[in-house]
Amino acid sequence: MKLKLPEGQFKAYLFDCDGTIVDSMPLHYVAWKKVLGEWDCEFEEEFFYSLGGMPVAEIIATLNEKNGLAMPVEHVMRNKENLYYEILPQLTVVPEVLEHIDDQYGQIPFAVVSGSTRDSVTASLKMLNLLDRFETLVCAGDYTKSKPDPEGYLMAADRLGVAPKDCLVFEDTEMGIQAATAGGMASVRIPLPRERGVMATI
DSSP, X not given: OOOOOOSSOOSEEEEOOBTTTBOOHHHHHHHHHHHHHTTTOOOOHHHHHHTTTXXXXXXXXXXXXXXXXXXXXXXXXXXXXXXXXXXXGGOOBOHHHHHHHHHHBTTBOEEEEXXXXXXXXXXXXXXXXXXXXXXXXXOTXXXXXXXXXXXXXXXXXXXXXXXXXXXXXXXXXXXXXHHHHHTTOEEEEOOOGGGTTOOOOO
């Protein structure tokens, strides 16, 4: 499968991380299921993917409200991140996206805009020897409004010194695509793991 990019000459590429550069969503789901099992909290796979791009703390708050629970956000977030790091060696890159990173690296600047923590994004990119490809990382905590608000993408464009209309966003979630559109940026959607035949494993 090859990605079909929009027409145009783009001066910067902005990438979501999880599910876009790195095929980490199945691993994140495994980590979520393990940590939420301690609280008998249901988290259906379809609902998990519908929240793609949402910061971890917001996901926990959403699950608390949905399930009538009072899970401590910091505690659950820390345990979930630790479980993810344990299975990080299983991480692979999304080859269709890596092709475009390799093709344009050194020609135009790249940035990452993620709902994950900086530690999580850095660990994922380091695992695949990709961290040095990106001029800047915009992660949870760097912005006040998460996707579908465009704040994170606009922040990345500003840091790179590139006008939003000249940026191309790579995203795997609807919230991310909406954020790109709201920021006046073109975008390309990355198929979800199940659409590419990637399964979660423990």
